[in-house]
Amino acid sequence: MEDQKEEKLTAELERIKILEGKISQVIDYISKLTAENEKLRQQVKELKTASKDFEEQGKKAAKLEEDIKRYEGEREAIKSKIEAIIGQIDKLGI
Secondary structure: OHHHHHHHHHHHHHHHHHHHHHHHHHHHHHHHHHHHHHHHHHHHHHHHHHHHHHHHHHHHHHHHHHHHHHHHHHHHHHHHHHHHHHHHHHHHOO
8 A cells, every 4th residue: 555655646746747748838039039028029119119210201202302393483483584585685686
C-alpha cells in the first residue's frame, strides 16, 4: 500500500512539473505578446506622426498650387497688357 501512495505521489509530482512547464510557457508567451504589443504601439505612434506630416505637406502643396494658378493668371494679365502696349506703339509707327 505504501508503494501505491509513493507512485501516486510521484505521478502527482510529475503532473505538477508538467503544469509548471505549461505555466512557464504561458508566461513566456504573454511576455512575447506584451513586447510585440509595445512595438506595434510605437509603430502606430510613428505612423500617426508620418500621417500628420503628410497632411501638412498636402496643405502646403495645395497652397503652392493656388499660388501657381494665381501667378499664371497674373502672367496672362501682364502679357495682355504688354501686347496692348506693343499694339499702341505699332500704331505710332515706331
